[in-house]
Amino acid sequence: MKPFISFENLSFKYSEEEPRWVLENINLTIDDGSFVAVLGHNGSGKSTLAKHLNAILLPTEGKVYVDGIDTCDEEKLFDLRQRVGMVFQNPDNQIVATVVEEDVAFAPENLGVPPAEIRERVDWALEAVSMTEYREAASYHLSGGQKQRIAIAGVLAMKPKCIVLDEPTAMLDPQGRKEVMKTIRELNKNEGITIVMITHYMNEAIMADRVVVMDEGHVILDGDPYEVFSHVDELKSVGLDVPQPTELMYLLKGAGVDIEKTVLTDEECAEVLYNLLEGQR
Amino acid sequence: MKIEIQNLTHTYGAGTPFVKNALDDVSITIEDHDFIGLIGHTGSGKSTLVQHLNGILKPTSGRILIDGRDMWDKNTNIREVRFKIGLVFQYPEHQLFEETVYRDIAFGPTNMGLSEEEIRERVLSAMEFVGLEQDLLDKSPFDLSGGQKRRVAIAGVIAMRPEVLVLDEPTAGLDPKARDDLLKQIKKYYKENRSTVIIVSHSMEDMAKTVDKIIVVKGGKIERFLPVGEIFADAESLSSMSLDIPTITKVFKKLKDRGVDIETNVYTVKYAYELMRSRLLGEVRQDA
Ligand SMILES: Nc1ncnc2c1ncn2[C@@H]1O[C@H](COP(=O)(O)OP(=O)(O)OP(=O)(O)O)[C@@H](O)[C@H]1O
Numbered sequence: 001m002k003p004f005i006s007f008e009n010l011s012f013k014y015s016e017e018e019p020r021w022v023l024e025n026i027n028l029t030i031d032d033g034s035f036v037a038v039l040g041h042n043g044s045g046k047s048t049l050a051k052h053l054n055a056i057l058l059p060t061e062g063k064v065y066v067d068g069i070d071t072c073d074e075e076k077l078f079d080l081r082q083r084v085g086m087v088f089q090n091p092d093n094q095i096v097a098t099v100v101e102e103d104v105a106f107a108p109e110n111l112g113v114p115p116a117e118i119r120e121r122v123d124w125a126l127e128a129v130s131m132t133e134y135r136e137a138a139s140y141h142l143s144g145g146q147k148q149r150i151a152i153a154g155v156l157a158m159k160p161k162c163i164v165l166d167e168p169t170a171m172l173d174p175q176g177r178k179e180v181m182k183t184i185r186e187l188n189k190n191e192g193i194t195i196v197m198i199t200h201y202m203n204e205a206i207m208a209d210r211v212v213v214m215d216e217g218h219v220i221l222d223g224d225p226y227e228v229f230s231h232v233d234e235l236k237s238v239g240l241d242v243p244q245p246t247e248l249m250y251l252l253k254g255a256g257v258d259i260e261k262t263v264l265t266d267e268e269c270a271e272v273l274y275n276l277l278e279g280q281r
Numbered sequence: 282m283k284i285e286i287q288n289l290t291h292t293y294g295a296g297t298p299f300v301k302n303a304l305d306d307v308s309i310t311i312e313d314h315d316f317i318g319l320i321g322h323t324g325s326g327k328s329t330l331v332q333h334l335n336g337i338l339k340p341t342s343g344r345i346l347i348d349g350r351d352m353w354d355k356n357t358n359i360r361e362v363r364f365k366i367g368l369v370f371q372y373p374e375h376q377l378f379e380e381t382v383y384r385d386i387a388f389g390p391t392n393m394g395l396s397e398e399e400i401r402e403r404v405l406s407a408m409e410f411v412g413l414e415q416d417l418l419d420k421s422p423f424d425l426s427g428g429q430k431r432r433v434a435i436a437g438v439i440a441m442r443p444e445v446l447v448l449d450e451p452t453a454g455l456d457p458k459a460r461d462d463l464l465k466q467i468k469k470y471y472k473e474n475r476s477t478v479i480i481v482s483h484s485m486e487d488m489a490k491t492v493d494k495i496i497v498v499k500g501g502k503i504e505r506f507l508p509v510g511e512i513f514a515d516a517e518s519l520s521s522m523s524l525d526i527p528t529i530t531k532v533f534k535k536l537k538d539r540g541v542d543i544e545t546n547v548y549t550v551k552y553a554y555e556l557m558r559s560r561l562l563g564e565v566r567q568d569a
């Protein structure tokens with residue numbers, strides 16, 4: 001696999017006067033077609049890192065390359081933004097048109113997608129986030145979760161090579177959260193779209209192929225979900241957590257129950273507990 | 282404080298093509314010192330409902346009584362009501378507007394006419410409440426991370442020390458530790474001040490370990506108002522309303538489905554741990 005994104009010695013601060021780096025000497029490559037979850041406590045630098053991917057922010061030091069494009073290359077800005085679609089942390093800031101379907105059509109229109117195809121993409125994207133019935137509604141007058149769904153639909157309709165999602169499910173109901181995660185996974189698996197997803201929900205992070213953990217502008221853990229979530233103490237010490245099933249197993253192990261492997265899902269947890277209980281009989 | 286909502290209907294966009302009954306003839310009574318969770322699908326009417334509790338929105342029809350007095354009666358001072366019933370908005374950005382974090386949190390107490398000294402004390406203790414570092418005091422609230430903004434918005438309401446605390450998705454955007462710490466602080470506030478608390482949330486896990494009773498809203502109507510245990514005992518109807526049960530509960534339902542004789546009313550990891558520890562280690566010891 002070739003790297004699609006590479007951060008090379010990236011350091012960043014918002015202003016010269018600031019004493020500390022917000023990002024400090026980050027070296028990270030993300031493969032084409034991979035699905036990466038980024039975790040970290042509030043203020044650890046996740047959104048700042050994400051905004052480097054489509055040149056909303058430029059490195060103070062170091063370089064960021066996306067699909068071979070140097071994000072500092074102003075002449076390539078359009079090409080860059082065509083490749084990277086971004087769902088921002090606050091969907092409110094993202095609404096650009098007064099009617100829902102126009103809002104969703106905005107990015108593909110800008111990319112010069114033919115009208116018939118735009119229609120198709122908008123219909124599909126609205127369906128994917130269960131907002132078809134709101135297609136003609138006023139985008140500014142929606143509930144919090146509805147706005148978030150529209151923001152996600154907007155980026156889906158763009159069909160970029162890479163989608164960056166900054167806490168995309170923070171305001172969604174449990175059903176909506178499942179649907180969005182499913183859609184993201186399908187885009188990744190079926191269409192090879194590279195996904196970078198920031199989240200505070202550990203049971204969403206386990207759906208990624210790779211989990212990157214940030215702390216104070218540094219990457220402190222990086223691996224597949226089983227690897228990363230086996231570091232329970234370390235994760236807790238940086239303000240994070242593990243999925244509930246993982247936590248239960250960790251506690252039981254601490255109490256002396258013989259458990260070896262890390263579990264992440266309710267199924268895996270039930271399986272291990274079942275075998276333990278059976279073993280007793 | 283007792284809050285009685287009587288036949289509350291709220292219509293958005295009356296007279297436009299997008300007219301929408303966001304609340305439809307809702308009646309419910311929240312008793313003094315209740316600790317309530319409010320859940321419901323996207324667009325069900327949760328934010329609309331809570332914005333009525335401190336008079337941000339006015340009923341299209343129906344009444345809201347605060348300790349027996351109609352909130353919109355001309356003899357009621359709505360400003361006073363807003364000091365007593367504090368609302369944290371779903372989007373912190375809708376609440377932040379001052380130049381510095383300090384001034385933002387001080388906004389409510391300043392309006393209440395408190396002394397400089399008292400204001401300062403309240404701002405600092407509110408920052409501690411939400412786990413905000415003091416070095417952010419002079420920063421612009423707009424130059425903060427998402428989770429930091431959320432904390433400032435919550436601190437601004439806490440600094441008013443309201444009798445009724447209403448929070449619209451307060452843990453969205455908080456990291457797991459901040460989420461846990463905040464819920465613990467709210468619980469402490471609830472106990473120490475004998476206050477009333479209403480939390481809107483999409484996290485079933487947070488609800489299970491925090492509140493006593495849950496209101497379920499669906500399509501602008503109240504579907505359920507029951508103790509936590511009874512709400513989560515009915516997984517099927519929750520899922521039919523786009524909701525869910527905590528992940529840990531699913532583990533025990535799966536065990537039960539596989540024929541294990543085990544209880545399924547397990548809603549927190551803490552309880553699950555105690556249960557399994559005694560099943561696994563307690564029995565092992567007896568056998569030995
Ligand atoms: N526009 C800005 N100007 C100055 N400082 C900023 C700005 N935006 C963020 N910061 C600071 O940079 C640091 C990293 O912020 P960032 O938004 O990247 O964090 P995050 O990991 O996304 O946090 P959260 O989980 O709360 O969204 C924080 O300390 C924050 O206060």
Ligand SMILES: Nc1ncnc2c1ncn2[C@@H]1O[C@H](COP(=O)(O)OP(=O)(O)OP(=O)(O)O)[C@@H](O)[C@H]1O
Nearest residue numbers: 141143144145146293303323324325326327328329
């Ligand atoms: N200002 C407005 N104008 C018109 N309709 C609105 C307005 N605000 C909300 N609505 C509509 O009213 C309904 C209820 O919205 P509300 O914000 O109360 O939902 P909610 O339960 O808080 O949802 P969420 O979980 O997404 O925050 C939704 O269908 C929404 O589209």
Ligand SMILES: [Mg+2]
Nearest residue numbers: 047089426427
């Ligand atoms: Mg962020």
Ligand SMILES: [Mg+2]
Nearest residue numbers: 143144328371
């Ligand atoms: Mg809402």
